[in-house]
Amino acid sequence: MVKVKQLRWSMLVLFIAGVTINYITRNSLGILAPELERILHMSTQEYSWVVAAFQAAYAIFQPICGWALDFIGLKVGFFIFATAWAVVCMLHSLATSWQMLAGLRFLMGVTESVAVPANLKILTDWFPSKERSIAAGWAGVGFSFGGMLAPPLVIAIHLNYGWQAAFVVTGFMGLIWAGIWKLYYNNPKDHKLISEEEKAYILDEETVRSTEPLKTNLWTSIKDICKVKKFYGVAIPAFLAEPAWQTMSFFVPLYLATERGMNLKQIAIFAWLPFLAADIGSAASGYLAKMYRGKFSLSNNNAAIWSSISGACLMISLAFVPFVDSPYAAIGLISIGGFGHAAISAMLGVLIMENFDSNQVASVNGIRGFSAWTSAFLFSLLIGKVVPSFGYNPIFLCMGFFDIIGAAFMLWLIYEKGVRTLNSK
Incomplete structure (x- = not known):
């Protein structure tokens, strides 16, 4: 059988396609919210x-999906x-009613809560x-590409x-992708299309940790992870970061319609820009971390952590949204925040991979996701209370500074003091 060169990158592309569809399906609600x-x-x-019904379920089931x-x-x-x-x-x-929509x-x-723990599992x-x-x-x-x-x-x-039809078509896209995943995906040990050279490159390095299947039950796994101090170095920043992303996904289209006077076609033209910025920020964060590693021997x-801190500094842009008159300037500032958030999110995943065994990473990321989406759930309820009386300005002011606080917890709980590496490349 013909082997595929660099198969690991095609596995990543397959996963990215699935998550893209995942985010198209979930963001359909936010896009259609005014209607x-x-x-x-x-x-x-x-x-x-x-919105909170989705976020509550997403928070509760991420640890379960990660363990599964x-x-x-x-x-x-x-x-x-x-x-x-x-x-x-x-x-x-x-x-036919908001209650039925909330149940769905x-x-x-x-079901969609699997995406976050699966992300680190494939990596x-x-x-x-x-x-x-x-x-x-x-x-x-x-x-962010799906958004x-x-x-x-x-x-x-x-x-x-x-x-x-918007829900039916995007859901059908998910069914097609699921079939492709089932046919094409496998782990590197068992994949028929991987070359022996690439398999050795992936599996034989010294830094690979345990790849044996997880043996502990769900509750024991959660307790063991929550005893580790470093876990809170990612869980607390995730708790503080997620409200901004959920606001972009579920409330920004509504904000543009009600506060900035945009119609549905204008929203279609401009509401994707923060997610384009997030795409760039996510991809750039890995190269930024590589630069920090090489330039400063980190x-x-x-x-x-420093790549994530860079993203946190960019999140301050959200605090300026209430002070600009132009809706296009507001979208620009929100887009800068999208870039910063994606950088933080990607690097939190790296921190989990660096500090936990490979047979734990999905579980750890699931509990990290529980922390993040619990925050998102509470923040959505806060938006529902605050916006009718005070508008969106207090919401953007808060989101501008949450991640700076999260960065401080990273430095305190998970930063390796005095550690340098000679193998910076």
Whole structure:
């Protein structure tokens, strides 16, 4: 059988395609929010409950999904969850009330919560440690690329075929991808298309940690992880970072419509720009970490932290959104924040890979995701309370400074003091 050169990168592209569809399906709600509020007679507070239903499920089930992937494997586990999220997305077309929509969003959160723990699972399975920061940056592109594609795609389907079709078409895309994943994906030990040279490159390096399947049950795994001090060096920054990303995904289109006076077509033209910036920020963060590692002889861990801190500094741009009159300037500032958030998110994944065994990374990332999405859930409820009375200005001011606080926790809890590396390349 003919072997594929650099197969690990094609595995990453396959994963990125799946996460892209994952984010198109989830962001469909935010894009259609102005229309759905009218059609289903929702208030902004009721819409915040719909969003919060998704976020609550996403938070609760990420640790469970992470453990499941470590326990039964990425190939089968991701296929099951991807098939389920595609079907649930298509069922959104049947919603007739905000309560029904909230129930469907809860199920969507259950099924789509697999994406975050799966991200690190594929990186640790397929990439040696010296390539993981760059691979993590590119893997994060899928999370924002889907958000970038969603506005023009979803609105085009809606304008031509109705809002129900937008959910059916994007869900069907997920079903097609799930079938491709099941046929093509496998781990490097068992993949029929990998060359012996690439397999040795991935599996035989000294820094590879345990690849044996996880043996502990869910509760024991969670307790063991939560005892590790370094875990909080990623969990707390994740808690503080996620509100900004969820606001971009679910509330910025509504903000542009209600506060900046944009119609649906204008939103389709401009609402994807923060996600394009996030694509660039995610990919750039790995190269930025590599630069820090080479220029300052930093360890992989410390270089990832400084790349993340760079992203946190850019997040301050969100605090200036209330002070600009032009909606285009507001979108520009939000886009800078999108760049910064994606850099932080990608590097948090690298920090997990650097500090935990490979048979734990999906579980650790799942619990990190629980922390992040618990914050997102609470912040969405806060938006529902604050915006009707005070508008979005207090929300943007808070989001501008959350990540600087998170960076301080990184430096305190996980930074390796006095550590340098001679192998900076």
